[in-house]
Amino acid sequence: MKYLTLEKKNELAQQLKETKFQLSQIPLQERQFIQSFPFSLFYSENLGKSLTIDPFIETGFFVKNGHITRLQIRNHPELCQISENLHILTHLEALILDTTRLSHLPSTISSLYTLKYLRLQYNSLTQLPANFGDLQNLRYLSLVEEGLTSLPESFKNLKNLKILGISWGLESYLGQISHLKNLEDLSFSGDNIQELPSDFGNLTNLRILNLSDNFLSSLPSSMASIKTLSKIDLHHNLFSILPS
Numbered sequence: 001m002k003y004l005t006l007e008k009k010n011e012l013a014q015q016l017k018e019t020k021f022q023l024s025q026i027p028l029q030e031r032q033f034i035q036s037f038p039f040s041l042f043y044s045e046n047l048g049k050s051l052t053i054d055p056f057i058e059t060g061f062f063v064k065n066g067h068i069t070r071l072q073i074r075n076h077p078e079l080c081q082i083s084e085n086l087h088i089l090t091h092l093e094a095l096i097l098d099t100t101r102l103s104h105l106p107s108t109i110s111s112l113y114t115l116k117y118l119r120l121q122y123n124s125l126t127q128l129p130a131n132f133g134d135l136q137n138l139r140y141l142s143l144v145e146e147g148l149t150s151l152p153e154s155f156k157n158l159k160n161l162k163i164l165g166i167s168w169g170l171e172s173y174l175g176q177i178s179h180l181k182n183l184e185d186l187s188f189s190g191d192n193i194q195e196l197p198s199d200f201g202n203l204t205n206l207r208i209l210n211l212s213d214n215f216l217s218s219l220p221s222s223m224a225s226i227k228t229l230s231k232i233d234l235h236h237n238l239f240s241i242l243p244s
Contacts, residue, residue: 067091074098087111098122103147110134120145133157143167151176167191178202189213189233201225212236 133154156179201222
């Protein structure tokens with residue numbers, strides 16, 4: 001089933017009719033969500049705002065086998081809160097929240113056990129839930145949040161994470177990143193990093209590393225253990241001599 005266009009709440013029934021998709025095929029909890037999307041889980045200052053789900057513009061969801069598997073809200077500055085009932089999306093695999101006024105995520109996000117792809121960019125997040133590391137199936141995570149200055153202790157439990165991108169203010173939490181031994185692609189660009197932890201070489205599956213736009217002048221000797229590294233970006237740092 002393709003993306004639905006949700007310009008107005010009362011148009012959803014017509015959209016479902018046109019796609020010959022029956023609400024009865026959806027589990028009750030998810031059915032209640034779809035019937036009022038995005039009103040029951042997402043709070044904004046103007047709930048009557050026209051929404052579209054163009055994948056390059058704003059808001060939408062994707063349904064597969066009667067379950068919501070992908071949900072995105074982009075460029076929606078009125079969105080300020082997500083309900084604790086987010087956990088009803090038991091088959092959600094991808095969640096994209098970009099350019100909103102969200103200052104925090106509900107702790108129930110950790111119950112999204114099928115979540116593999118999470119992108120949080122240019123919101124107003126100041127912290128992540130303490131149980132964020134319970135997202136054991138997460139493979140991709142992008143955190144571009146200027147107000148985010150700490151990571152929960154559980155972050156190091158994201159053992160299956162393969163791609164991680166972080167920007168702004170989290171340089172003191174690099175030690176937790178060193179525990180993510182399945183990482184293959186890591187970007188820490190523009191984070192004011194002056195030094196990498198001595199155990200950075202624990203990331204033995206790393207293939208791509210972006211450390212551009214920091215204040216590095218050396219790399220830890222443990223990085224010699226990363227035999228899989230095929231691409232490293234060190235431009236705009238303080239190296240007098242580039243490491244071999």
